[in-house]
Amino acid sequence: MPDDLRDPKPVKIRCDACPVMCFIADGKSGACDRYANHAGELVRLDPLTVIQSGAKAVAFLDQSNNAQDWDGDVIQGGRDFVTAVGAGTTYPDYKPAPFIVSQEVDGIDMVTVVTEGIFSYCGVKVKIDTDRHIGEERAVVRAEGEAIGHVMTSEYGSKMLSLGGVEHLTGGSKKEGRATCDALLRLCNRERVEVTIDGGVTMVIEAGKAPIINGTPEKLMRVGCGSATIGMFAKQWFGHVDEVV
Ligand code: SF4
Incomplete structure (x- = not known):
């Protein structure tokens, strides 16, 4: 077929809303999913x-x-x-x-x-108040089956999760990025999020609420080591016991 009878190559338009300056083909969205090419016109995808x-x-x-x-x-x-x-x-x-x-x-x-x-560099550190083993340090944390973070070093007896960050938000597949972004947004808006930890538990976590671990709501956890027991809670013990060791 002669070149002049072929369908013209669809023209990409350039978004200049940020320095990434995406070239966007018709029917596609830019890297951030906020702007798209709709029949040659740059349009927003999220309502403001x-x-x-x-x-x-x-x-x-x-x-x-x-x-x-x-x-x-x-x-x-x-x-x-x-x-x-x-x-x-x-x-x-x-x-x-x-x-x-x-x-x-x-x-x-x-x-x-x-x-x-853009959410690229955002992350959330989640403190899980439980004595239970939720998974090994460095184990992958998933939401909707997608990797959204990992189990990190415990702090003061609480288990800690590091969620989000550029590797999950933009470094993997679009699905991984979306699942990560969605989980972060819901957590920050105090909504419930179910996560699973590779080789560990399934948890429902929500800001300000006890975690639900493998279906069991957490009720109690230790609050500190021996020195914290004496150093921080001496006043509370006083009058209830003769001696704290
Ligand atoms: S589509 Fe998004 S990432 Fe691409 S240039 Fe526009 S604002 Fe930037």
Whole structure:
């Protein structure tokens, strides 16, 4: 078939919302899954609920009569610019936050800066209050069957999990990254998350609640070693026992 009769190669568009600058083919999303190419147009995939509320927003680029491409000017001094922790966008970034929303709540000006920080480097350290063996140190912790972290060094008698981090969020498959991100978000929003540990237990963990280990809610655990028993709890023992050894 002559070249000029072949389907034209689909044009990729370039997202410039962060320094990764993905080239995105039609029907695909960029590396962060936030932006996609929909019939040649760059579209957002996640709703920004603050924006949808109708609150006044400052667009990253002027979209109206003065529409323009970003010229590399970091602060665009000709317009209001919020400087604050979190006012940048993705790390390591040189652009202002793409969405800045202001609204008045009970007579107070509120400014919300949506930083759009990608989750790549985020992690969570989870303290499991139990005396039980949950798995060997370094054992892989899984959610939805995907590796999301590992068992790390115990601290003060509690078992500790290290979850997330760049290797699980972006270093593995997309499924692994999504399962990791989902587990971290749910834990940080105080929701229940079920995890399994390779060669160890299945646990339901939730911030502020005792862990449920292999179906049994944990009730008690030792709180310290012998010296802690005397050094920290002498007052509580006093009057109940003659001697603590
Ligand atoms: S915002 Fe997402 S899609 Fe856009 S360049 Fe960055 S990683 Fe790629």
